[in-house]
Amino acid sequence: MLDPMAHAGPRHVAIIMDGNGRWAQARGRPRLLGHRAGARRVREIVAACPDLGVDYLTIFAFSTENWKRTQAEVSGLMSLFRRYIESEAQTLLAEGTRVRFIGDRVRLDSKLRSLMDMIEALTAHNTRVNLTIALNYGGRDEVARATKRLARDVAAGRLDPEEVSDETLPRYLDTHVLPDPDLVIRTSGEARISNFLLWQSAYSEYEFVDTLWPDFTREQFKAVLTRYGARERRYGGVVA
Structure with a gap:
Protein backbone atom coordinates (compact mmCIF):
# COMPACT_ATOMS: atom_id res chain seq x y z
CA MET A 1 0.00 0.00 0.00
CA LEU A 2 1.34 3.44 -0.94
CA ASP A 3 2.23 5.66 2.00
CA PRO A 4 -0.16 8.69 2.22
CA MET A 5 2.73 11.16 2.39
CA ALA A 6 4.29 9.81 -0.78
CA HIS A 7 2.18 11.99 -3.08
CA ALA A 8 3.86 15.11 -1.68
CA GLY A 9 7.22 13.44 -1.56
CA PRO A 10 10.17 13.35 -3.94
CA ARG A 11 10.05 11.19 -7.03
CA HIS A 12 13.86 11.00 -7.30
CA VAL A 13 16.09 10.81 -4.22
CA ALA A 14 19.88 10.82 -4.39
CA ILE A 15 21.97 9.76 -1.39
CA ILE A 16 25.59 10.41 -0.45
CA MET A 17 26.10 7.37 1.76
CA ASP A 18 28.71 8.72 4.16
CA GLY A 19 30.04 7.36 7.43
CA ASN A 20 30.75 3.68 6.78
CA GLY A 21 34.40 3.90 7.83
CA ARG A 22 33.67 5.91 10.97
CA TRP A 23 30.90 3.49 11.90
CA ALA A 24 33.39 0.61 11.85
CA GLN A 25 36.18 2.52 13.59
CA ALA A 26 33.83 3.51 16.42
CA ARG A 27 33.42 -0.23 17.02
CA GLY A 28 37.11 -0.97 16.81
CA ARG A 29 36.67 -2.81 13.53
CA PRO A 30 38.27 -2.42 10.07
CA ARG A 31 36.77 0.22 7.79
CA LEU A 32 35.76 -2.43 5.26
CA LEU A 33 33.36 -3.91 7.81
CA GLY A 34 31.54 -0.58 7.77
CA HIS A 35 31.26 -0.72 4.00
CA ARG A 36 29.71 -4.19 4.27
CA ALA A 37 27.21 -2.87 6.81
CA GLY A 38 26.48 0.01 4.45
CA ALA A 39 25.76 -2.41 1.60
CA ARG A 40 23.18 -4.16 3.78
CA ARG A 41 21.56 -0.79 4.48
CA VAL A 42 21.27 -0.17 0.74
CA ARG A 43 19.12 -3.28 0.49
CA GLU A 44 16.70 -1.94 3.12
CA ILE A 45 16.41 1.53 1.63
CA VAL A 46 15.87 0.24 -1.92
CA ALA A 47 13.14 -2.09 -0.67
CA ALA A 48 11.44 0.81 1.13
CA CYS A 49 11.21 3.05 -1.94
CA PRO A 50 7.96 1.76 -3.52
CA ASP A 51 5.90 2.19 -0.36
CA LEU A 52 7.35 5.66 0.16
CA GLY A 53 6.56 6.84 -3.35
CA VAL A 54 10.17 7.02 -4.54
CA ASP A 55 10.50 5.96 -8.18
CA TYR A 56 14.20 6.76 -8.61
CA LEU A 57 17.01 6.23 -6.11
CA THR A 58 20.59 7.22 -6.95
CA ILE A 59 23.36 6.26 -4.54
CA PHE A 60 26.97 7.45 -4.44
CA ALA A 61 29.00 4.26 -4.07
CA PHE A 62 32.53 5.25 -5.15
CA SER A 63 33.82 8.61 -6.31
CA THR A 64 36.63 9.49 -8.70
CA GLU A 65 38.44 10.83 -5.63
CA ASN A 66 38.12 7.59 -3.66
CA TRP A 67 41.08 6.10 -5.55
CA LYS A 68 43.22 8.15 -3.14
CA ARG A 69 42.32 5.78 -0.30
CA THR A 70 44.66 2.95 0.71
CA GLN A 71 45.13 0.16 -1.81
CA ALA A 72 43.69 -2.30 0.70
CA GLU A 73 40.48 -0.31 1.12
CA VAL A 74 40.07 0.28 -2.62
CA SER A 75 40.62 -3.42 -3.39
CA GLY A 76 38.19 -4.37 -0.65
CA LEU A 77 35.55 -2.03 -2.03
CA MET A 78 35.92 -3.38 -5.55
CA SER A 79 35.52 -6.90 -4.21
CA LEU A 80 32.45 -5.77 -2.25
CA PHE A 81 30.89 -4.28 -5.38
CA ARG A 82 31.41 -7.53 -7.27
CA ARG A 83 29.90 -9.59 -4.45
CA TYR A 84 26.97 -7.20 -4.09
CA ILE A 85 26.02 -7.55 -7.75
CA GLU A 86 26.40 -11.35 -7.68
CA SER A 87 24.40 -11.78 -4.46
CA GLU A 88 21.68 -9.20 -5.08
CA ALA A 89 20.97 -9.61 -8.80
CA GLN A 90 18.13 -12.13 -8.51
CA THR A 91 16.54 -10.33 -5.55
CA LEU A 92 16.59 -7.00 -7.39
CA LEU A 93 15.12 -8.68 -10.45
CA ALA A 94 12.33 -10.32 -8.42
CA GLU A 95 11.51 -7.09 -6.59
CA GLY A 96 11.12 -5.12 -9.81
CA THR A 97 14.21 -2.97 -9.43
CA ARG A 98 15.97 -1.69 -12.52
CA VAL A 99 19.70 -1.16 -11.99
CA ARG A 100 21.83 1.37 -13.85
CA PHE A 101 25.37 2.60 -13.30
CA ILE A 102 26.78 6.06 -13.90
CA GLY A 103 30.44 7.05 -13.88
CA ASP A 104 33.54 6.28 -15.89
CA ARG A 105 33.90 2.50 -16.24
CA ALA A 124 16.30 -3.72 -17.96
CA HIS A 125 12.55 -4.36 -18.09
CA ASN A 126 11.86 -3.69 -14.40
CA THR A 127 9.86 -0.58 -13.55
CA ARG A 128 8.99 -0.68 -9.84
CA VAL A 129 12.16 1.12 -8.67
CA ASN A 130 14.97 2.67 -10.68
CA LEU A 131 18.23 2.20 -8.77
CA THR A 132 21.21 4.11 -10.14
CA ILE A 133 24.63 3.38 -8.65
CA ALA A 134 27.32 6.03 -9.08
CA LEU A 135 30.55 4.05 -9.37
CA ASN A 136 33.85 5.77 -10.18
CA TYR A 137 31.71 8.86 -10.52
CA GLY A 138 32.51 12.55 -10.12
CA GLY A 139 30.29 15.43 -11.14
CA ARG A 140 33.11 17.43 -12.74
CA ASP A 141 34.39 14.34 -14.53
CA GLU A 142 30.90 13.63 -15.85
CA VAL A 143 30.50 17.17 -17.20
CA ALA A 144 33.97 17.00 -18.80
CA ARG A 145 33.15 13.70 -20.52
CA ALA A 146 29.78 15.04 -21.65
CA THR A 147 31.41 18.17 -23.05
CA LYS A 148 33.85 16.06 -25.06
CA ARG A 149 30.96 14.11 -26.58
CA LEU A 150 29.14 17.35 -27.38
CA ALA A 151 32.29 18.82 -28.94
CA ARG A 152 32.71 15.76 -31.15
CA ASP A 153 29.16 16.19 -32.44
CA VAL A 154 29.84 19.86 -33.17
CA ALA A 155 33.08 18.99 -34.98
CA ALA A 156 31.30 16.31 -37.03
CA GLY A 157 28.56 18.73 -38.05
CA ARG A 158 25.85 16.85 -36.15
CA LEU A 159 25.23 19.77 -33.78
CA ASP A 160 25.08 23.50 -34.52
CA PRO A 161 27.09 25.33 -31.81
CA GLU A 162 24.64 28.25 -32.02
CA GLU A 163 21.87 25.89 -30.86
CA VAL A 164 23.70 24.72 -27.73
CA SER A 165 21.80 25.72 -24.58
CA ASP A 166 21.39 24.59 -21.00
CA GLU A 167 19.02 21.93 -22.38
CA THR A 168 21.67 20.48 -24.70
CA LEU A 169 24.37 19.28 -22.31
CA PRO A 170 22.04 17.10 -20.19
CA ARG A 171 21.52 14.88 -23.24
CA TYR A 172 25.22 13.97 -23.03
CA LEU A 173 25.37 13.33 -19.28
CA ASP A 174 25.47 9.84 -17.75
CA THR A 175 22.01 10.57 -16.31
CA HIS A 176 20.36 11.55 -19.60
CA VAL A 177 17.57 8.98 -19.12
CA LEU A 178 16.83 10.06 -15.54
CA PRO A 179 14.88 12.99 -14.08
CA ASP A 180 16.88 15.40 -11.95
CA PRO A 181 16.86 14.56 -8.23
CA ASP A 182 14.22 16.29 -6.15
CA LEU A 183 16.07 15.61 -2.92
CA VAL A 184 19.71 14.91 -2.08
CA ILE A 185 20.47 13.35 1.31
CA ARG A 186 23.89 13.16 2.92
CA THR A 187 24.42 11.07 6.02
CA SER A 188 27.09 11.29 8.77
CA GLY A 189 26.82 14.97 9.65
CA GLU A 190 28.99 16.30 6.83
CA ALA A 191 27.46 19.29 5.02
CA ARG A 192 28.99 19.27 1.55
CA ILE A 193 28.05 17.81 -1.82
CA SER A 194 31.41 16.19 -2.65
CA ASN A 195 31.25 16.50 -6.44
CA PHE A 196 27.96 14.57 -6.68
CA LEU A 197 25.42 15.30 -9.44
CA LEU A 198 26.62 18.89 -9.80
CA TRP A 199 24.57 19.72 -12.89
CA GLN A 200 21.51 17.67 -12.00
CA SER A 201 21.06 18.98 -8.44
CA ALA A 202 20.98 22.69 -9.34
CA TYR A 203 17.48 22.99 -7.86
CA SER A 204 17.40 19.94 -5.62
CA GLU A 205 16.49 20.19 -1.97
CA TYR A 206 19.23 19.06 0.41
CA GLU A 207 19.02 17.27 3.73
CA PHE A 208 22.11 16.69 5.88
CA VAL A 209 21.56 14.16 8.66
CA ASP A 210 23.91 13.24 11.49
CA THR A 211 23.28 9.49 11.31
CA LEU A 212 26.09 7.36 9.90
CA TRP A 213 24.98 5.48 6.79
CA PRO A 214 24.94 1.95 8.30
CA ASP A 215 22.49 3.26 10.95
CA PHE A 216 20.21 5.11 8.51
CA THR A 217 16.96 3.17 8.84
CA ARG A 218 13.78 3.04 6.80
CA GLU A 219 12.07 5.09 9.50
CA GLN A 220 14.70 7.84 9.26
CA PHE A 221 14.40 7.77 5.47
CA LYS A 222 10.63 8.22 5.76
CA ALA A 223 11.11 11.11 8.21
CA VAL A 224 13.40 12.93 5.76
CA LEU A 225 10.87 12.45 2.97
CA THR A 226 8.13 13.82 5.21
CA ARG A 227 10.18 16.95 5.91
CA TYR A 228 10.73 17.36 2.19
CA GLY A 229 6.97 17.30 1.67
CA ALA A 230 6.61 20.38 3.87
CA ARG A 231 9.04 22.45 1.79
CA GLU A 232 8.03 24.96 -0.87
CA ARG A 233 10.04 24.56 -4.06
CA ARG A 234 10.18 27.76 -6.14
CA TYR A 235 12.97 26.99 -8.68
CA GLY A 236 14.23 30.56 -8.46
CA GLY A 237 10.79 32.11 -8.72
CA VAL A 238 8.58 33.84 -6.17
CA VAL A 239 5.21 32.53 -5.07
CA ALA A 240 2.61 35.29 -5.07
Missing part, protein backbone atom coordinates in the same frame (compact mmCIF):
# COMPACT_ATOMS: atom_id res chain seq x y z
CA VAL A 106 37.28 2.55 -17.98
CA ARG A 107 39.34 2.32 -14.78
CA LEU A 108 37.25 -0.52 -13.32
CA ASP A 109 38.42 -4.11 -13.71
CA SER A 110 36.94 -6.27 -16.45
CA LYS A 111 35.17 -8.65 -14.05
CA LEU A 112 33.33 -5.80 -12.37
CA ARG A 113 32.42 -4.21 -15.71
CA SER A 114 31.01 -7.52 -16.91
CA LEU A 115 28.89 -7.88 -13.79
CA MET A 116 27.62 -4.31 -14.21
CA ASP A 117 26.62 -5.09 -17.79
CA MET A 118 24.97 -8.29 -16.65
CA ILE A 119 22.74 -6.78 -13.97
CA GLU A 120 21.79 -3.84 -16.18
CA ALA A 121 20.64 -6.24 -18.91
CA LEU A 122 18.97 -8.60 -16.42
CA THR A 123 16.84 -5.87 -14.85
Whole structure:
Protein backbone atom coordinates (compact mmCIF):
# COMPACT_ATOMS: atom_id res chain seq x y z
CA MET A 1 0.00 0.00 0.00
CA LEU A 2 1.34 3.44 -0.94
CA ASP A 3 2.23 5.66 2.00
CA PRO A 4 -0.16 8.69 2.22
CA MET A 5 2.73 11.16 2.39
CA ALA A 6 4.29 9.81 -0.78
CA HIS A 7 2.18 11.99 -3.08
CA ALA A 8 3.86 15.11 -1.68
CA GLY A 9 7.22 13.44 -1.56
CA PRO A 10 10.17 13.35 -3.94
CA ARG A 11 10.05 11.19 -7.03
CA HIS A 12 13.86 11.00 -7.30
CA VAL A 13 16.09 10.81 -4.22
CA ALA A 14 19.88 10.82 -4.39
CA ILE A 15 21.97 9.76 -1.39
CA ILE A 16 25.59 10.41 -0.45
CA MET A 17 26.10 7.37 1.76
CA ASP A 18 28.71 8.72 4.16
CA GLY A 19 30.04 7.36 7.43
CA ASN A 20 30.75 3.68 6.78
CA GLY A 21 34.40 3.90 7.83
CA ARG A 22 33.67 5.91 10.97
CA TRP A 23 30.90 3.49 11.90
CA ALA A 24 33.39 0.61 11.85
CA GLN A 25 36.18 2.52 13.59
CA ALA A 26 33.83 3.51 16.42
CA ARG A 27 33.42 -0.23 17.02
CA GLY A 28 37.11 -0.97 16.81
CA ARG A 29 36.67 -2.81 13.53
CA PRO A 30 38.27 -2.42 10.07
CA ARG A 31 36.77 0.22 7.79
CA LEU A 32 35.76 -2.43 5.26
CA LEU A 33 33.36 -3.91 7.81
CA GLY A 34 31.54 -0.58 7.77
CA HIS A 35 31.26 -0.72 4.00
CA ARG A 36 29.71 -4.19 4.27
CA ALA A 37 27.21 -2.87 6.81
CA GLY A 38 26.48 0.01 4.45
CA ALA A 39 25.76 -2.41 1.60
CA ARG A 40 23.18 -4.16 3.78
CA ARG A 41 21.56 -0.79 4.48
CA VAL A 42 21.27 -0.17 0.74
CA ARG A 43 19.12 -3.28 0.49
CA GLU A 44 16.70 -1.94 3.12
CA ILE A 45 16.41 1.53 1.63
CA VAL A 46 15.87 0.24 -1.92
CA ALA A 47 13.14 -2.09 -0.67
CA ALA A 48 11.44 0.81 1.13
CA CYS A 49 11.21 3.05 -1.94
CA PRO A 50 7.96 1.76 -3.52
CA ASP A 51 5.90 2.19 -0.36
CA LEU A 52 7.35 5.66 0.16
CA GLY A 53 6.56 6.84 -3.35
CA VAL A 54 10.17 7.02 -4.54
CA ASP A 55 10.50 5.96 -8.18
CA TYR A 56 14.20 6.76 -8.61
CA LEU A 57 17.01 6.23 -6.11
CA THR A 58 20.59 7.22 -6.95
CA ILE A 59 23.36 6.26 -4.54
CA PHE A 60 26.97 7.45 -4.44
CA ALA A 61 29.00 4.26 -4.07
CA PHE A 62 32.53 5.25 -5.15
CA SER A 63 33.82 8.61 -6.31
CA THR A 64 36.63 9.49 -8.70
CA GLU A 65 38.44 10.83 -5.63
CA ASN A 66 38.12 7.59 -3.66
CA TRP A 67 41.08 6.10 -5.55
CA LYS A 68 43.22 8.15 -3.14
CA ARG A 69 42.32 5.78 -0.30
CA THR A 70 44.66 2.95 0.71
CA GLN A 71 45.13 0.16 -1.81
CA ALA A 72 43.69 -2.30 0.70
CA GLU A 73 40.48 -0.31 1.12
CA VAL A 74 40.07 0.28 -2.62
CA SER A 75 40.62 -3.42 -3.39
CA GLY A 76 38.19 -4.37 -0.65
CA LEU A 77 35.55 -2.03 -2.03
CA MET A 78 35.92 -3.38 -5.55
CA SER A 79 35.52 -6.90 -4.21
CA LEU A 80 32.45 -5.77 -2.25
CA PHE A 81 30.89 -4.28 -5.38
CA ARG A 82 31.41 -7.53 -7.27
CA ARG A 83 29.90 -9.59 -4.45
CA TYR A 84 26.97 -7.20 -4.09
CA ILE A 85 26.02 -7.55 -7.75
CA GLU A 86 26.40 -11.35 -7.68
CA SER A 87 24.40 -11.78 -4.46
CA GLU A 88 21.68 -9.20 -5.08
CA ALA A 89 20.97 -9.61 -8.80
CA GLN A 90 18.13 -12.13 -8.51
CA THR A 91 16.54 -10.33 -5.55
CA LEU A 92 16.59 -7.00 -7.39
CA LEU A 93 15.12 -8.68 -10.45
CA ALA A 94 12.33 -10.32 -8.42
CA GLU A 95 11.51 -7.09 -6.59
CA GLY A 96 11.12 -5.12 -9.81
CA THR A 97 14.21 -2.97 -9.43
CA ARG A 98 15.97 -1.69 -12.52
CA VAL A 99 19.70 -1.16 -11.99
CA ARG A 100 21.83 1.37 -13.85
CA PHE A 101 25.37 2.60 -13.30
CA ILE A 102 26.78 6.06 -13.90
CA GLY A 103 30.44 7.05 -13.88
CA ASP A 104 33.54 6.28 -15.89
CA ARG A 105 33.90 2.50 -16.24
CA VAL A 106 37.28 2.55 -17.98
CA ARG A 107 39.34 2.32 -14.78
CA LEU A 108 37.25 -0.52 -13.32
CA ASP A 109 38.42 -4.11 -13.71
CA SER A 110 36.94 -6.27 -16.45
CA LYS A 111 35.17 -8.65 -14.05
CA LEU A 112 33.33 -5.80 -12.37
CA ARG A 113 32.42 -4.21 -15.71
CA SER A 114 31.01 -7.52 -16.91
CA LEU A 115 28.89 -7.88 -13.79
CA MET A 116 27.62 -4.31 -14.21
CA ASP A 117 26.62 -5.09 -17.79
CA MET A 118 24.97 -8.29 -16.65
CA ILE A 119 22.74 -6.78 -13.97
CA GLU A 120 21.79 -3.84 -16.18
CA ALA A 121 20.64 -6.24 -18.91
CA LEU A 122 18.97 -8.60 -16.42
CA THR A 123 16.84 -5.87 -14.85
CA ALA A 124 16.30 -3.72 -17.96
CA HIS A 125 12.55 -4.36 -18.09
CA ASN A 126 11.86 -3.69 -14.40
CA THR A 127 9.86 -0.58 -13.55
CA ARG A 128 8.99 -0.68 -9.84
CA VAL A 129 12.16 1.12 -8.67
CA ASN A 130 14.97 2.67 -10.68
CA LEU A 131 18.23 2.20 -8.77
CA THR A 132 21.21 4.11 -10.14
CA ILE A 133 24.63 3.38 -8.65
CA ALA A 134 27.32 6.03 -9.08
CA LEU A 135 30.55 4.05 -9.37
CA ASN A 136 33.85 5.77 -10.18
CA TYR A 137 31.71 8.86 -10.52
CA GLY A 138 32.51 12.55 -10.12
CA GLY A 139 30.29 15.43 -11.14
CA ARG A 140 33.11 17.43 -12.74
CA ASP A 141 34.39 14.34 -14.53
CA GLU A 142 30.90 13.63 -15.85
CA VAL A 143 30.50 17.17 -17.20
CA ALA A 144 33.97 17.00 -18.80
CA ARG A 145 33.15 13.70 -20.52
CA ALA A 146 29.78 15.04 -21.65
CA THR A 147 31.41 18.17 -23.05
CA LYS A 148 33.85 16.06 -25.06
CA ARG A 149 30.96 14.11 -26.58
CA LEU A 150 29.14 17.35 -27.38
CA ALA A 151 32.29 18.82 -28.94
CA ARG A 152 32.71 15.76 -31.15
CA ASP A 153 29.16 16.19 -32.44
CA VAL A 154 29.84 19.86 -33.17
CA ALA A 155 33.08 18.99 -34.98
CA ALA A 156 31.30 16.31 -37.03
CA GLY A 157 28.56 18.73 -38.05
CA ARG A 158 25.85 16.85 -36.15
CA LEU A 159 25.23 19.77 -33.78
CA ASP A 160 25.08 23.50 -34.52
CA PRO A 161 27.09 25.33 -31.81
CA GLU A 162 24.64 28.25 -32.02
CA GLU A 163 21.87 25.89 -30.86
CA VAL A 164 23.70 24.72 -27.73
CA SER A 165 21.80 25.72 -24.58
CA ASP A 166 21.39 24.59 -21.00
CA GLU A 167 19.02 21.93 -22.38
CA THR A 168 21.67 20.48 -24.70
CA LEU A 169 24.37 19.28 -22.31
CA PRO A 170 22.04 17.10 -20.19
CA ARG A 171 21.52 14.88 -23.24
CA TYR A 172 25.22 13.97 -23.03
CA LEU A 173 25.37 13.33 -19.28
CA ASP A 174 25.47 9.84 -17.75
CA THR A 175 22.01 10.57 -16.31
CA HIS A 176 20.36 11.55 -19.60
CA VAL A 177 17.57 8.98 -19.12
CA LEU A 178 16.83 10.06 -15.54
CA PRO A 179 14.88 12.99 -14.08
CA ASP A 180 16.88 15.40 -11.95
CA PRO A 181 16.86 14.56 -8.23
CA ASP A 182 14.22 16.29 -6.15
CA LEU A 183 16.07 15.61 -2.92
CA VAL A 184 19.71 14.91 -2.08
CA ILE A 185 20.47 13.35 1.31
CA ARG A 186 23.89 13.16 2.92
CA THR A 187 24.42 11.07 6.02
CA SER A 188 27.09 11.29 8.77
CA GLY A 189 26.82 14.97 9.65
CA GLU A 190 28.99 16.30 6.83
CA ALA A 191 27.46 19.29 5.02
CA ARG A 192 28.99 19.27 1.55
CA ILE A 193 28.05 17.81 -1.82
CA SER A 194 31.41 16.19 -2.65
CA ASN A 195 31.25 16.50 -6.44
CA PHE A 196 27.96 14.57 -6.68
CA LEU A 197 25.42 15.30 -9.44
CA LEU A 198 26.62 18.89 -9.80
CA TRP A 199 24.57 19.72 -12.89
CA GLN A 200 21.51 17.67 -12.00
CA SER A 201 21.06 18.98 -8.44
CA ALA A 202 20.98 22.69 -9.34
CA TYR A 203 17.48 22.99 -7.86
CA SER A 204 17.40 19.94 -5.62
CA GLU A 205 16.49 20.19 -1.97
CA TYR A 206 19.23 19.06 0.41
CA GLU A 207 19.02 17.27 3.73
CA PHE A 208 22.11 16.69 5.88
CA VAL A 209 21.56 14.16 8.66
CA ASP A 210 23.91 13.24 11.49
CA THR A 211 23.28 9.49 11.31
CA LEU A 212 26.09 7.36 9.90
CA TRP A 213 24.98 5.48 6.79
CA PRO A 214 24.94 1.95 8.30
CA ASP A 215 22.49 3.26 10.95
CA PHE A 216 20.21 5.11 8.51
CA THR A 217 16.96 3.17 8.84
CA ARG A 218 13.78 3.04 6.80
CA GLU A 219 12.07 5.09 9.50
CA GLN A 220 14.70 7.84 9.26
CA PHE A 221 14.40 7.77 5.47
CA LYS A 222 10.63 8.22 5.76
CA ALA A 223 11.11 11.11 8.21
CA VAL A 224 13.40 12.93 5.76
CA LEU A 225 10.87 12.45 2.97
CA THR A 226 8.13 13.82 5.21
CA ARG A 227 10.18 16.95 5.91
CA TYR A 228 10.73 17.36 2.19
CA GLY A 229 6.97 17.30 1.67
CA ALA A 230 6.61 20.38 3.87
CA ARG A 231 9.04 22.45 1.79
CA GLU A 232 8.03 24.96 -0.87
CA ARG A 233 10.04 24.56 -4.06
CA ARG A 234 10.18 27.76 -6.14
CA TYR A 235 12.97 26.99 -8.68
CA GLY A 236 14.23 30.56 -8.46
CA GLY A 237 10.79 32.11 -8.72
CA VAL A 238 8.58 33.84 -6.17
CA VAL A 239 5.21 32.53 -5.07
CA ALA A 240 2.61 35.29 -5.07
